[in-house]
Amino acid sequence: MKPGQGAFxxxxxxxxxxxxxxxxxxxARAYQQLLVQAPGMAELHFNYACVLRxxxxxxxxxxxxxxxxxLRLGWVSPLIQQGILLxxxxxxxxxxxxxxxxxxxxxxxxxxxxxxxxxxxxxxRWRLAIPHLQEARQLAPDNEEIWMTLRDALRLTxxxxxxxxxxxxxxxxxxxxxxxxxxxxxxxxxLGDSAREAKAVAxxxxxxxxxxxxxxxxxxxxxxxxxxxxxxxxLRLYQSYDRLQVRPESVPANAQRRAGKRWRIGYVSADxxxxxxxxxxxxxxxEHDRERFELYSYSLAPAANEDDLTEVFRKVSQxxxxxxxxxxxxxxxxxGQDDLDVLVDLMAHTSFARPGIYLHHxxxxxxxxxxxxxxxxxxxxxxxxxxxHVDLPENDRYLIEKLLPMGACVLPFRHVGAAAEPPATRAxxxxxxxxxxxxxxxxxLKMSPRCLEVxxxxxAALPExxxxxxxxxxxxxxxxxxxxxxxxxxxxxxxxxPPGANQGEARARYRLVDxxxxxxxxxxxxxxxxxxxxHVPVVTLTGLRQGERMSLSILTHLGLTETIAxxxxxxxxxxxxxxxxxxxxxxxxQKIAQQLVTSGLADTKRYTRALEEAYxxxxxxxxxxxxxxxxxD
Numbered sequence: 001m002k003p004g005q006g007a008f009x010x011x012x013x014x015x016x017x018x019x020x021x022x023x024x025x026x027x028a029r030a031y032q033q034l035l036v037q038a039p040g041m042a043e044l045h046f047n048y049a050c051v052l053r054x055x056x057x058x059x060x061x062x063x064x065x066x067x068x069x070x071l072r073l074g075w076v077s078p079l080i081q082q083g084i085l086l087x088x089x090x091x092x093x094x095x096x097x098x099x100x101x102x103x104x105x106x107x108x109x110x111x112x113x114x115x116x117x118x119x120x121x122x123x124x125r126w127r128l129a130i131p132h133l134q135e136a137r138q139l140a141p142d143n144e145e146i147w148m149t150l151r152d153a154l155r156l157t158x159x160x161x162x163x164x165x166x167x168x169x170x171x172x173x174x175x176x177x178x179x180x181x182x183x184x185x186x187x188x189x190x191l192g193d194s195a196r197e198a199k200a201v202a203x204x205x206x207x208x209x210x211x212x213x214x215x216x217x218x219x220x221x222x223x224x225x226x227x228x229x230x231x232x233x234x235l236r237l238y239q240s241y242d243r244l245q246v247r248p249e250s251v252p253a254n255a256q257r258r259a260g261k262r263w264r265i266g267y268v269s270a271d272x273x274x275x276x277x278x279x280x281x282x283x284x285x286x287e288h289d290r291e292r293f294e295l296y297s298y299s300l301a302p303a304a305n306e307d308d309l310t311e312v313f314r315k316v317s318q319x320x321x322x323x324x325x326x327x328x329x330x331x332x333x334x335x336g337q338d339d340l341d342v343l344v345d346l347m348a349h350t351s352f353a354r355p356g357i358y359l360h361h362x363x364x365x366x367x368x369x370x371x372x373x374x375x376x377x378x379x380x381x382x383x384x385x386x387x388x389h390v391d392l393p394e395n396d397r398y399l400i401e402k403l404l405p406m407g408a409c410v411l412p413f414r415h416v417g418a419a420a421e422p423p424a425t426r427a428x429x430x431x432x433x434x435x436x437x438x439x440x441x442x443x444x445l446k447m448s449p450r451c452l453e454v455x456x457x458x459x460a461a462l463p464e465x466x467x468x469x470x471x472x473x474x475x476x477x478x479x480x481x482x483x484x485x486x487x488x489x490x491x492x493x494x495x496x497x498p499p500g501a502n503q504g505e506a507r508a509r510y511r512l513v514d515x516x517x518x519x520x521x522x523x524x525x526x527x528x529x530x531x532x533x534x535h536v537p538v539v540t541l542t543g544l545r546q547g548e549r550m551s552l553s554i555l556t557h558l559g560l561t562e563t564i565a566x567x568x569x570x571x572x573x574x575x576x577x578x579x580x581x582x583x584x585x586x587x588x589x590q591k592i593a594q595q596l597v598t599s600g601l602a603d604t605k606r607y608t609r610a611l612e613e614a615y616x617x618x619x620x621x622x623x624x625x626x627x628x629x630x631x632x633d
Contacts, residue, residue: 008034008037008038011030011033011034012034012044014030015027015030015031015034015047016047018030019047019050019051019054024051024054024055025055027051028048028051028052028055031044031047031048031051032048035048040071041071042067042068042069042071042072042075042078043068045064045065045067045068045071045078046064046065046068046077046078046081048064049061049062049063049064049065049068049078049081049082050081052064053081053085058085058089061085062082062085062086065078065079065081065082065085066078066082069082074105076102076105076106076109076112079098079099079101079102079105079112080099080102080109080111080112080115082098083095083098083099083102083112083115083116083119084115086098087115087118087119087122092119092122092123093123095115095119096116096119096120096123099112099115099116099119100116102115102116103116103132107135108139110136110139110140113132113135113136113139114132114133114136114146114149116129116132117129117130117132117133117136117149117153118149120132121149121153124302124304126153126156126157127157129153130150130153130154130157130159133146133149133150133153134150136150137150137166137170141169141170141173141174142170142173142174142175143174144170144174144175144177144179144180147166147167147170147174148179150163150166151163151166151167151183154166156351158472158473159473159475160190160473160475160476160479161190161473161475161476161478161479162475163187164186164187164190164191164479167180167183167184167187168187171184178207178209178213178216179216181200181203181204181207182204182216182219182220182223184196184199184200184203185197185200185201185204185220185223185224185227186219186223186445188200189226189444189445189447189448189479189483190444190445190479190482190483191479191482192479192482192483192485192486192487193486194449194486197227197449201224201227201229204220204223204224205224205229205233205236205237209240209244210244211244211246213244214241214244214245217237217240217241217244218241218349218353218355219349220237221234221237221238221241221349221374221377222348222349222350222372222374223445224237225372225373225374225521225522225545225547226445226446226448226521226522226547227448227521228448228450228521231395231398231544231545232398234374234398234545235397235398235399237377238375238377238399238400239377239400241377241378242377242378242379242400245356245359245378246359247359248329248359248360251359251360251361260294260339262290262291262292262293262294263292263293263294263341263342263615263616263619264293264294264296264318264338264339264340264341264342265288265293265294265295265296265340265341265342265343265344265615266295266296266297266298266335266338266340266342266343266344266363267281267285267295267296267297267298267343267344267346268298268300268323268335268343268344268345268346268347268354268357269281269297269298269299269300269346269347270299270300270301270305270347270350270351270352270353271301271346272297272299272301272306272309272310272313272320273301273305273306273307273309273310274307274308274309276526277346277370278309279309279414280370280412280414281313281346281370282309282312282313282316283412283414283604284412284604284607284608284611285297285313285316285317286312286316287604287605287607287608288316288608288612289608289609289612292612293612294318295316295317295318296317296318296319296320296321296335296338296340297313297314297316297317297319297320297321298321298323298331298335299313299320299321299322299323299324300323300324300347300352300353300354301322301324301352302324303322303324318338319338321334321335323354323357328354328356328357328359328360329360331354331357331362332357332358332359332360332361332362333360333362335357335362335363336360336362336363340362340363340364341363341364341365341615341619341624342363342364342365342366342367342615342618342619343358343362343363343365343366343367344366344367344368344369345358345366345367345368345369345371345376345381346369346370346371347371348368348370348371348372348374348375348376349371349372349374349376350371350372353371355376355378358376358378358380358381359378359380361380364622364624365382365383365618365619365622365624366380366381366382366383367381367382367383367384367385367404367615367618368381368383368384368385368401369384369385369410370385370411372547373522373523373525373545373546373547373550374546374547375399375400375401376400376401377399377400377401378400378401379400381400381401382401382402382618382622383401383402383403383404383618384399384401384402384403384404385404385406385410385611385614386403386404386405386406386410386546387405387406387407387408387409387410387553387557388405388407389409389549389552389553389556389557390409390410390411390546390549390550390552390553391403391405391546391549392544392549395544395545395546398545402621404614404617404618405614406610406611406613406614407610407613407614408557408600408601408606408607408610408611409553409554409557409601409607410550410553411525411526411529411550411553411554412604412607413529413532413533413554413601413602413604413607414529414533414604415533415602416503416504416506416507416530416533417504417507418504418507418508418510418511418534419500419502419504419505419507419508420508421508422497422500422505422508422509422510422511422512423497423498423499423500423501423505423508423509424497424498424509424512425512426512429495429497429512430495431466431495434464435464435465435466436462436464436465436466436514436515436579437465437466437468437495437512437513437514437515438455438458438459438465438466438467438468438513438514438515438516438517438575438579439468439470439497439509439510439512439513439514439515439516439517439531439536440455440467440468440469440516440517440518440519441468441469441470441497441509441516441527441530442469442519442524442527443471443476444476444479444480444483445522446519446522447480447483447484447519448519448520448521448522449487450520450521450568451519451520451521452483452484452486452487452489453487454541454568454571454572455467455484455487455489455517456487456488456489457572458517458572458575458576458579459489459493460488461572461576462576462579462580465493465579466493466494466495467484467489467493467494467495467517468494468495468496468497468512468513469494469495469496469497470496470497470498470499470509471496471499472499477496480494481494497509497512497513506530507530507533507534508534510530510531510533510534510536511534513531513536514536514578514579514582514585515536515537515538515539515575515578515579515585516528516531516536516537516538516539517539517575518538518539518540518541518551520540520541520543520548521543521545521547521548522547522548523540523541523543523547523548523549523550523551523552524538524540524550524551525550525551525554528540528550528551528554528555529554532554532558532592532596533596533602535589535590535592535593536589536592537560537563537578537585537588537589537592538551538555538563539563539565539571539574539575539578540552540555540563540564540565540571541565541566541567541568541570541571542564542565542566551564552564554601557599557600557601558592558595558596558599558601559595559599560588560591560592560595562574562588563578563588
């Protein structure tokens with residue numbers, strides 16, 4: 001038989017039929033015979049490579065794809081398949097080089113461009129991936145997977161405004177789906193479109209989520225806490241998230257722990273570094289009673305994210321383990337080897353969270369803490385940490401987990417030394433000495449229509465007052481202005497304070513602020529403690545959900561309840577009173593300074609003791625014990 005003749009063509013067709021029928025061994029032998037007759041035929045090498053790949057002969061397949069590419073220069077299909085196989089094998093650097101060859105030869109090849117971007121993302125090179133994703137978007141403007149991948153990359157690199165603009169472009173050509181609904185929800189605040197917001201919230205709450213939508217429900221839970229939704233509506237979403245999980249058929253029994261004098265506490269986080277949460281977590285771990293507790297830290301972040309603070313976590317931990325390269329099941333097994341009494345999730349549904357780990361019951365008792373103002377929504381998690389003010393007693397009914405109140409404010413307080421000078425002055429911001437500056441250093445997502453309307457009322461009553469924002473990116477300014485203008489706040493009533501080059505300068509920004517206006521329904525946490533750290537009063541509006549009550553809890557534990565409003569009218573009245581009475585502001589500043597010393601809010605050691613007692617109470621409630629010793633009363 002010779003290539004091109006009838007018998008050869010029939011043999012090639014039979015080899016293809018055998019492959020399609022799943023008769024891999026017979027197909028491989030058929031292609032081997034064909035290649036003896038036509039060793040220079042690139043298509044045969046390509047087809048043979050596909051058979052070898054299906055037979056899990058990765059090295060043979062890679063070699064055959066390589067031969068096919070060399071035999072027909074300029075043919076990129078073998079290179080694409082070779083790159084995909086290298087990607088699957090985890091050989092990311094080699095895969096990247098192959099895909100770079102593809103886009104060099106064929107700049108408009110969609111598969112090559114998108115797979116190069118995916119490989120860069122797998123290597124945590126999001127910024128390098130973005131231009132390739134943008135090119136892929138141009139090649140396939142209605143491809144949802146490409147749009148979603150670009151959206152994630154833009155958001156992870158802080159380019160939120162570009163993500164919104166790209167969503168609006170995709171919205172015109174792409175098909176509506178649950179992902180476009182979620183993107184709509186994430187974008188509506190920055191667009192300043194209240195009608196779009198109402199529609200997006202209603203669509204998300206009504207969406208019939210399927211098992212494949214678990215990640216979407218997690219993002220929906222994260223987002224909806226920023227919106228005016230009821231506890232009942234959030235509970236239904238938590239229940240959907242719990243119901244959609246694919247659980248292992250069996251999990252390890254929560255057996256009594258092996259011998260040991262100390263309780264074993266593990267923490268799971270992607271922020272064992274100089275990030276907003278990292279220093280908060282570090283100060284707690286450093287204060288743990290090492291005679292009573294052994295500490296274990298499990299990092300979800302890549303090694304590239306580690307810094308000098310990571311070394312603090314390594315030193316304070318009995319074991320510090322990176323979980324990045326492990327599957328959920330493997331990660332749970334690795335954690336299980338440490339025989340923990342309590343495992344504490346510090347991520348919930350924030351970026352890099354891995355809630356799938358907890359489905360495998362890696363510890364006898366599991367608690368979720370910090371992360372965001374909501375819960376996880378998994379029956380495997382025993383408790384959600386709380387306190388006696390941040391949650392109403394009945395909030396237990398609106399969660400999958402049980403509330404675990406601790407005897408201190410649930411949010412730890414961290415003092416940061418302010419720089420000697422703020423990153424700007426009133427003069428270069430165009431402010432007079434008599435101007436009243438209301439500060440609200442929040443993202444566009446926190447600025448609800450209700451919140452903006454209340455702020456408008458305050459500014460309307462005080463012609464000499466301004467509203468100060470301080471976004472970390474210049475690109476976020478237009479969204480903040482657009483939102484404010486949409487609710488009648490003129491641009492001349494807004495100033496932008498530079499965010500500062502470091503933590504000290506970021507704290508010093510508050511020297512330019514007279515009063516902080518808390519956002520609602522998602523109240524401040526770190527922004528509230530930062531203002532109080534600089535002795536600036538915070539006006540907050542209470543609500544029913546934990547997310548609506550975090551500032552209330554902070555202020556109540558501080559002993560400063562006079563700036564807590566029960567209604568929107570109260571909020572306006574408190575803000576106006578403080579603005580018009582500088583002497584009262586000075587008195588409040590002095591009171592804040594005194595209460596930070598005497599209230600215990602800023603006492604990390606006291607906080608950590610309360611946290612430890614909460615863990616022990618959780619163990620008591622679950623009836624767990626260590627060896628033959630019951631928990632101490």
